[in-house]
Amino acid sequence: MSGYQFNKKQFKQEVAGNVKKLYRRTIEEASPKQVFQAVAYAVKDVIIDEWIATHREYEKQDAKTLYYLSMEFLMGRALGNNIINIRAVKEIREVLDELGFDLNVIEDQESDYALGNGGLGRLAACFLDSLASMGYPAYGCGIRYKYGLFKQKIENGYQVEIPDNWLKDGNPFEVRREEYAALIKFGGNVRVECDSSGRNHFIQENYQSVRAVPYDLPVVGYGNNVVNTLMVWDAEPVDTFNLDAFDKGEYNNAVEQENLAKTIVEVLYPNDNHYAGKELRLKQQYFFISASIQRAVGKYKAKHSDLHKLPDKVVFQLNDTHPTVAIPELMRILIDEEGFSWDDAWAVVTKCCAYTNHTVMAEALEKWPIELFSRLLPRIYQIVEEINRRFVEEVRRIYPGGEDKVRSMSIIYDGQVKMANLAVVGSFSVNGVAALHTEILKKRVLKDFYGMMPWKFNNKTNGITQRRFLLHGNELLADWVTGKIGDEWITDLPYIKKLALFAGDEKCQQEFRNIKYQNKLRLVRYIKENNGIDVDPRSLFDVQVKRLHEYKRQLLNILHVMYLYNMLKDDPDMDMVPRTFIFGAKAAAGYRIAKLTIKLINSVADVINNDPSIKGKIKVVFIEDYRVSNAELIYAAADLSEQISTASREGSGTSNMKLMLNGALTIGTMDGANVEIVEEVGRENAFIFGMSADEVIACETNNDYNPMDIFNNDQDIRRVLMQLINGSYAPENPELFRDIYNSLLNTRSTDKADTYFNLKDFRAYDEAQWQVDKAYRDEAWWAEAAILNVANSGKFSSDRTVRQYIDEIWHLDKVEVSL
Ligand code: RUG
Numbered sequence: 001m002s003g004y005q006f007n008k009k010q011f012k013q014e015v016a017g018n019v020k021k022l023y024r025r026t027i028e029e030a031s032p033k034q035v036f037q038a039v040a041y042a043v044k045d046v047i048i049d050e051w052i053a054t055h056r057e058y059e060k061q062d063a064k065t066l067y068y069l070s071m072e073f074l075m076g077r078a079l080g081n082n083i084i085n086i087r088a089v090k091e092i093r094e095v096l097d098e099l100g101f102d103l104n105v106i107e108d109q110e111s112d113y114a115l116g117n118g119g120l121g122r123l124a125a126c127f128l129d130s131l132a133s134m135g136y137p138a139y140g141c142g143i144r145y146k147y148g149l150f151k152q153k154i155e156n157g158y159q160v161e162i163p164d165n166w167l168k169d170g171n172p173f174e175v176r177r178e179e180y181a182a183l184i185k186f187g188g189n190v191r192v193e194c195d196s197s198g199r200n201h202f203i204q205e206n207y208q209s210v211r212a213v214p215y216d217l218p219v220v221g222y223g224n225n226v227v228n229t230l231m232v233w234d235a236e237p238v239d240t241f242n243l244d245a246f247d248k249g250e251y252n253n254a255v256e257q258e259n260l261a262k263t264i265v266e267v268l269y270p271n272d273n274h275y276a277g278k279e280l281r282l283k284q285q286y287f288f289i290s291a292s293i294q295r296a297v298g299k300y301k302a303k304h305s306d307l308h309k310l311p312d313k314v315v316f317q318l319n320d321t322h323p324t325v326a327i328p329e330l331m332r333i334l335i336d337e338e339g340f341s342w343d344d345a346w347a348v349v350t351k352c353c354a355y356t357n358h359t360v361m362a363e364a365l366e367k368w369p370i371e372l373f374s375r376l377l378p379r380i381y382q383i384v385e386e387i388n389r390r391f392v393e394e395v396r397r398i399y400p401g402g403e404d405k406v407r408s409m410s411i412i413y414d415g416q417v418k419m420a421n422l423a424v425v426g427s428f429s430v431n432g433v434a435a436l437h438t439e440i441l442k443k444r445v446l447k448d449f450y451g452m453m454p455w456k457f458n459n460k461t462n463g464i465t466q467r468r469f470l471l472h473g474n475e476l477l478a479d480w481v482t483g484k485i486g487d488e489w490i491t492d493l494p495y496i497k498k499l500a501l502f503a504g505d506e507k508c509q510q511e512f513r514n515i516k517y518q519n520k521l522r523l524v525r526y527i528k529e530n531n532g533i534d535v536d537p538r539s540l541f542d543v544q545v546k547r548l549h550e551y552k553r554q555l556l557n558i559l560h561v562m563y564l565y566n567m568l569k570d571d572p573d574m575d576m577v578p579r580t581f582i583f584g585a586k587a588a589a590g591y592r593i594a595k596l597t598i599k600l601i602n603s604v605a606d607v608i609n610n611d612p613s614i615k616g617k618i619k620v621v622f623i624e625d626y627r628v629s630n631a632e633l634i635y636a637a638a639d640l641s642e643q644i645s646t647a648s649r650e651g652s653g654t655s656n657m658k659l660m661l662n663g664a665l666t667i668g669t670m671d672g673a674n675v676e677i678v679e680e681v682g683r684e685n686a687f688i689f690g691m692s693a694d695e696v697i698a699c700e701t702n703n704d705y706n707p708m709d710i711f712n713n714d715q716d717i718r719r720v721l722m723q724l725i726n727g728s729y730a731p732e733n734p735e736l737f738r739d740i741y742n743s744l745l746n747t748r749s750t751d752k753a754d755t756y757f758n759l760k761d762f763r764a765y766d767e768a769q770w771q772v773d774k775a776y777r778d779e780a781w782w783a784e785a786a787i788l789n790v791a792n793s794g795k796f797s798s799d800r801t802v803r804q805y806i807d808e809i810w811h812l813d814k815v816e817v818s819l
Contacts, residue, residue, distance in 0.1 A: 006046070006088045013096045014042040027099055028788035033169065035101050036109035040079050040172035044218070046086055049819065051218050051227035057565030057817045058137045062303060064312065066138040066810050067296050068128070069289060069326055070319035072121030072268070073230060074143045074149075076468070076628030078173050078217070079106070085133070085220040098746060104437040111166040112627045113217075114148035114233070117272040118547040119462075119584075119654045120358050122628065123317055123433075126654075127805075129465040132221035132228040133491065134705070134799060135810045142293035143284060144215050144232035147267040152586050152625040157602030161270070161589050167604035177231075182212045182294045183238065184287050186260070190378045196787065202336050204379050208253070209351045210261045212291035222467055222491060225817040233291045233727045271588045272547045273364045279372055286377055289326045297333055298566035307338055311351035312813050315810045318355045318427065321366045321419035327353055327426035328383040342386070353811050354429035356460070357652045359422065360437065360445045361551065366419040384422060388412045391425050408448045424449045424456070429809045431460045434652035434673040436693060444697070460805055461673055462652040463798035466493050473632030477514045481790070484508070499787060509783035515661065516639070516786070526630070527621055533609055535580050535619055540776050543625055544642035545584035545634055545658065546593040551649035554585060555740065556758045556765060557642055558601050561608070561620060562720045562729075563766070568614045577776045579630055580619045584626030584634060586623045593743060598622070600737055603729040631655075635662040639786075640772060642645070643668030644765065646756045648693035650674075657796035663786040665775075669761070673796070681792040683784040687775075689768035690761040699757070708746050708752040710762070717762055721745070747806045 016027040016036035026556075030038070058065070083089050083103075089246040093103045116122060131138040150161035176538060188207030192200050212233045219228040237258040264287050269276060296314055297307070304313065317325055328348055332344035359365075360819060374381035388411040401406045407413065413423045424430050424446060432438030438459035442450040450457055469480045471490055481489060485498040520537040527535050544557050561581050568574055583601050587594035605620035623630065641659035643666050650672035660666065660677055667687040668674040678686050691699070699705050711718050722739040727734030746753045754760070776782050794800075806812050 006086070006091050008091050008095055010535075011042055011092065012098065014045060015095065017097065018042055021541075023601065029291075029761065032101065032105055033101075033109045035096075036079065036106050037169070037172055039096070039106055040110070040588045043079065043082050043086070043092075044173055046088070047082060047220055047227050049219050050220075050817065051229075052227045053225065053819055054227045054817050055229075057815050059303075061813070061815055062313070063137040064810075065296075065299075065314055066131070066136070066752060066812055067292060067314065067316045068124060068131075068138060068140050068319065069292060069316055069323035069632075070121070070124040070140065070142050070343060070495070071285065071288070071322040072116030072319075073113070073124045073128070073140055073232070074116030074118070074121035074628060075125045075217075075230070077107060077110045077112055079110050080472055081129075081468055082173075082218070082220045084467060085129075085222045087223045107318075108629075111164070112629050114164055114166060114627060115142060115145055115268060117268070117270060120272070120320060121651070122464075123462055123654060123798075124469075126463065126465045127802055128219045128228065128465060129222075130463075130798040132219045132226050133224065133465075134802065135221060135224055135226045135816065137800075137815060138228055138812070139292075139296075140219065140228075140230035141288065141295075142230065143233045143265055143268075144234045145265055145268045145289045149268055149270055149586065150589065154598075154602060154622060154624045157599045157606065158425055159395055159587055159595050163267075171217075173217055174522055177214045177216055180214050180295055180298075181236075182291045183209050184212050184235075184290045185209045186283060186286070186376055187631045188378065190382060201380055202327065202382070208257055208260055209237050209238050210264060210287065212287060213615070214291070214295065225819055226815070231295070233265070233288045233717065235261040235264040244812040270586075271590060271591075272590070273359055273361055273549055273551075274588060275364055277366075277367045277368070278374065278617060282376055283367060285322055286329070286380070289323050290329050293326055293329050307334060307340070308344060308348060310348050313782040314352055315812075316353050316355060317805070317810070318423055321358060321423050322356050324355070324366075324419045324423045324426075325377070325380060328354045328380045328387065331383045331387070332379055335383075346387075350426060350428055353423075353427045355423040355427040356431050356433065357437075357441055357446075358433055359425075359478075360440050360651070361649060367416040368419070370412065370415050370417060381417075383410060384417060385760075387422070387425065395452070407446050413466055420446070421449075424453075428456065429458060430456045431458045431461045431809070432651065433460065434463060434676060435459050436648075436670075436675050437651045437672060440648060441445075450583050458808060459615075460640050460801055461676055461795070462654050462657070463796050463800050463801035464654050464657045464661070466490065466496075466661060466793075468628075469632065469635060470661050474519065474636035474662055476518055476792070477512075478550070479635065480511060480515055491799070493797035493799060496794050497791055499791035501789060503784045503787040506780065508787070509780055512663065512783050512787055513779065516637070519633075519636040523633050526633055527623070530624060531621055533605075533619065533621055535621060536578060536616060539578035539580045539619065540639050540772070541582060541637055542579050542642065542772075543582045543584070543634060543638040543664065544572070544644070545631060546653075546655050548585035548587040548591070548597060550593060550743075551646050553644050553646060553756055553758060553761075554583060554601065555597055555744075555756075556622075556644055556761065557581070557583070557765075558597070558604055559720050559758065559762065560765060560769065561618065562604055562723060563716055564567060564725075564804050565604075565608055565614065565616060566719060568617055571611055572615060574617075576617055577773050578617045580621060582621045582623065582634065582638075582789075584623040584631070586626060593739060596737065596740055600701060600724075600729065600740060607729055631658070635659055635664070638664035638780075639776070640661060641668070643671070643674050644761075645671045645689075646696060646761075647671040647691050648696045649756075653753075657793065660789045660796065661793040665772075665782070665785055665788045665789060667765075667772060676795065680795050681789050685788050685792075687768040687772050688765040691757060692762075696757060699760075703762060705754070705757070706746065707744060707759045710759045711745055714763070717759060 334340040730736035
């Protein structure tokens with residue numbers, strides 16, 4: 001595949017040379033951190049020629065380009081992935097061995113690129129990997145946050161957020177592209193001037209501005225010489241020493257511009273599935289969107305004279321509503337700067353933009369107060385108003401008297417700018433991220449839009465890259481799979497289906513079990529080092545790792561652990577498979593109940609892990625600072641994958657796919673992509689329980705659920721809930737978990753309670769857990785089912801997802817790059 005030959009000798013010299021140049025040290029004296037930098041620069045040297053060649057090829061072929069616009073790219077670490085994709089793992093490991101270093105230790109020196117919160121940002125990263133590996137022209141466009149998602153420390157059981165200064169040692173892979181800097185304007189007012197032909201010109205004045213400067217990060221394709229680019233924007237003051245401004249006595253303005261530049265890219269907002277409505281967030285959105293769209297248009301204009309044909313060469317994918325200002329921004333550029341008529345501009349915009357919706361939850365849908373939006377983006381607001389005016393006119397034409405439709409679909413309504421409505425109106429495609437989710441969008445959340453413009457709606461079930469989450473994260477299993485069926489699965493995951501042939505074979509099962517055991521040992525060491533807890537690698541590793549959110553129901557899991565513990569206290573000889581419950585989750589810094597749930601998990605862990613009377617049958621581990629790099633260790637070691645969200649709430653989920661690929665069985669609700677996982681692997685190889693999405697929705701609509709009934713009638717559940725408020729897990733402060741208790745029960749009859757149906761699903765969950773217990777005892781059955789999970793994970797490659805986006809939305813052409 002790859003055209004270049006890796007030269008070990010030269011690489012070794014380069015590493016030693018880099019250490020000298022960078023640190024004035026010999027390789028023998030260098031620290032692992034210094035060696036990491038030296039190796040990274042040497043790898044960059046290998047990929048830089050491919051990077052240049054790729055872009056030369058794109059230019060030559062004048063290929064249509066995707067701009068994937070996203071506030072988040074959760075890339076994880078780059079070095080290991082780049083080494084895998086240039087297919088030089090073995091050689092570089094050997095070079096480092098010869099130099100006296102361990103590749104794994106060197107990889108561990110790199111900070112994760114945590115420019116994202118969770119699934120949405122990681123999906124963007126997986127898509128970039130797939131696009132490069134399949135050879136399609138694409139840019140990721142985002143923000144070079146100075147601080148990524150906070151690092152999580154657990155102190156006394158509580159989450160403490162530590163700033164993630166990921167750039168403090170510099171980023172060896174990035175390239176600053178000063179030559180593509182763009183000016184971004186905020187605030188001020190819009191003056192209208194009419195020229196002699198009667199055409200209005202809109203001139204923004206008295207604005208503040210910042211300079212956006214892009215940094216390119218390489219996205220290395222797997223063994224195909226393709227290197228795409230993730231372009232992340234940094235902000236700088238327009239003129240640091242604006243002497244002119246000082247002279248004119250505009251000191252304040254100069255300082256304000258400087259501050260604006262500093263704050264705009266300072267930090268990633270740490271919310272997942274929740275919209276906080278902060279002014280700075282809207283600034284961030286417009287900042288990177290305006291810069292990216294300007295760059296895309298500029299690049300197009302360098303080769304083409306007619307912007308009307310922009311859709312032939314450019315497509316913008318809006319990753320959630322966060323980048324939706326792309327729609328009015330492109331309108332602004334076409335009308336105000338390029339002299340387009342409204343209709344011509346609209347025709348171009350609505351052929352260039354496509355929107356992905358990731359959630360149906362109301363609290364995640366962005367709505368900006370008009371006052372804020374129009375103050376910050378006065379010209380953009382005018383354009384949105386006009387888009388809305390014309391759209392409402394059309395709604396009224398199609399549905400005479402349909403004021404309910406106007407109400408639900410208006411972009412501006414009730415003093416707010418509704419970004420999802422703008423995204424739907426201005427895009428030619430609207431997709432959900434799993435089949436069930438897309439159906440809910442069509443039938444409920446965006447029902448009126450679907451009725452009016454059904455052709456826009458389509459589903460693109462999420463996927464993950466097998467190159468990071470199996471080839472890199474689980475070397476033992478990856479080698480085993482390759483040994484059995486060859487390595488086609490690396491670029492064609494459905495090929496892994498061949499593994500099913502081996503699932504029933506006793507020897508293969510034994511090999512598979514050994515690999516899982518080795519991976520469990522690796523995680524056991526990690527837990528011992530990081531948590532100081534001894535874990536039995538022979539216990540069942542029951543894993544729930546994902547953002548902490550009430551709808552994901554980590555609470556259901558831990559309440560169930562409390563219940564099991566009660567059973568064991570009553571009967572220490574109770575026959576159960578020893579289990580290690582492993583949690584990993586960050587909670588948004590301002591999400592009180594989520595943070596309290598973390599404290600609860602840790603408090604339960606403290607009590608249970610230190611109670612010898614239960615003979616180590618249960619252990620609870622909360623892994624600090626769950627992130628892409630330690631996720632890879634956890635997935636590889638998992639037996640059971642907890643996917644227990646309240647049905648209808650999870651857009652797709654992607655940890656479900658990563659865990660399946662690593663041979664964990666799913667215990668889950670029929671939600672998000674779980675539905676499709678079960679379709680692929682068979683219901684008999686998973687543990688499905690609980691309310692369906694329809695039942696949840698019906699229950700909400702009819703308002704006929706009262707968790708107090710369950711509390712009154714189920715003494716085991718009652719006992720667990722009472723333990724939240726009687727000091728069982730917080731002897732010094734029995735009231736500590738009162739808010740969790742209140743969230744579950746109607747303490748005052750007017751309050752809604754247990755809106756996530758934890759108690760209603762509790763018994764079904766418990767039953768499913770006992771089926772797990774029973775199944776795990778049958779080693780052969782479990783191994784067979786685990787291998788079948790791996791074998792049936794083919795659908796969930798992001799290569800498949802990206803292929804569908806390309807065929808049905810982006811219409812890109814594959815490009816071959818040879819060196
Ligand atoms: O919650 C969703 C996940 O279900 C999904 O798998 C992921 C990627 O599509 O996106 C998550 N998401 C949704 N993150 N933020 C939002 C809403 O802004």
